[in-house]
Amino acid sequence: MNDAAPQPVLDCAHLVRRFGDRTAVDDVSLRIAPGETYGLLGPNGAGKTTAIRMVCGLLRPDAGTVRVAGLPVSTAAGPAKRLIGFVPQEVALYPDLSVRENLRFFGRLYRLPRRRLEARVAEVLDLIGLTARARDRVDSLSGGMRRRLNIGAGLVHAPTLLVLDEPTVGVDPQSRHAILESVTRFGEQGMAVLYTTHYMEEAERLCDRVGIIDRGRLIAEGTPRELVSLVAERDRVRLTAVGDLDAFARACRRFTRVEGAARGGDRDDVVEVVVKDARSLLPELLDLAHRQGVHVRSVEIDEPDLETVFLHLTGTALRE
Structure with a gap:
């Protein structure tokens, strides 16, 4: 019987990134297992965004490596990037297209076969609760619905790793609840999730483990319960x-x-x-x-x- 731990979906080892004399990310290592939701928390300017950009292959590290499902991630196109779904904090959609047309567009970027694409679009519409609004233009949606569609755009190609950068900023309570419920289901379905937020209650509710980054360094990591024990209160x-x-x-x-x-x-x-x-x-x-x-x-x-x-x-x- 093989008791070895499963291969991590995300494996970041000793990441370093400098901008001139400033070290934005300083020797950061972290792993995320299949089905695990990992919260990356830090003050503004702590290095979260830089770390996320390296994870997604949008920024080349000065040192260290990023692997997704064992495949190396780089700024060039490659098989590892097809396994990543990135949902930025800013809504990145086409306002004059419909909800369904946006999902189709992002699915085509990953060259999904037509029949698979249509099936996947239907699945994602149901998952983000926008099936009834599928024909509506994006510019007619509420801010919360646009956030949910933004997540759908990162999901349409069925990624192995989903990176969510503050997905609930500025949304109404109903949409926020829907987003959090969706993230919970992602983990239950085996997807690895890297989640950043400015709302501590979201991290406590969603995250199996949390990493705290400050001044570019990962200063603490563990389950919420393990981290609370560090304070000795x-x-x-x-x-x-x-x-x-x-x-x-x-x-x-x-x-x-x-x-x-x-x-x-x-x-x-x-x-x-x-x-x-x-x-x-x-x-x-x-x-x-x-x-x-x-x-x-x-x-x-x-x-x-x-x-x-x-x-x-x-x-x-x-x-x-």
Whole structure:
């Protein structure tokens, strides 16, 4: 039985790119497996766009290599580029053509046979939820629909790797939800996805792993849970309750996983508990309250998240 890990869809090794005296990407290596959604996060100017352009063969690295499904990617035309679907942040469509005509055009660029192209266009229209608007001109669509069609243009040739550069910028909530649902399905269907975003909640929802790039270097990488553990912060449980809360706080401190428990400084009816993995311990805390004769009215859990990690590692918020 072969237990070897599957070949990565994307394999970037020691990428470097300089612009004059400035090093935009500095020794970046990352891999994306089949069916995996990888989020690349970083402040503005961190090197994300430069890295993406090298992945897609739009920019030649000064050092390092990019392979997709084992094939080398270069700025010249080649078989590896046929495996990549790139969806830029800017909408790149023909406004005077219909939705269907745009998809046909991009499919022809990849020389899809006519019957395969028509079948694939129908599949993509269904996937992006625009079948009913297939005959409409692009300039009649809402901004969110144009974003969805922009993704469809990157999908029509059935790529092995889909690169999405901030695909939900400026879209309405309904289209944003549709885009996120689509990205989830891509991974379920085995497609590898490289995803950049300025919305941390999208990375937490979609990404199996996340890489944080800052000043051209990949400074952290892992699952969202693994990255949160790097910060070494603990959860805070805030219980609003009635009863002998001083005694309850003392009893909470006897749990080995509780690092602190005390009455809330600004509220007489609150106990704050500092704990690792609050959600697993919460049933025991509530059972303890019941046994102590304390009536809990509400519970709030403040957990560190990717935003906390990002701020800790880069010194800036993601949107800055």
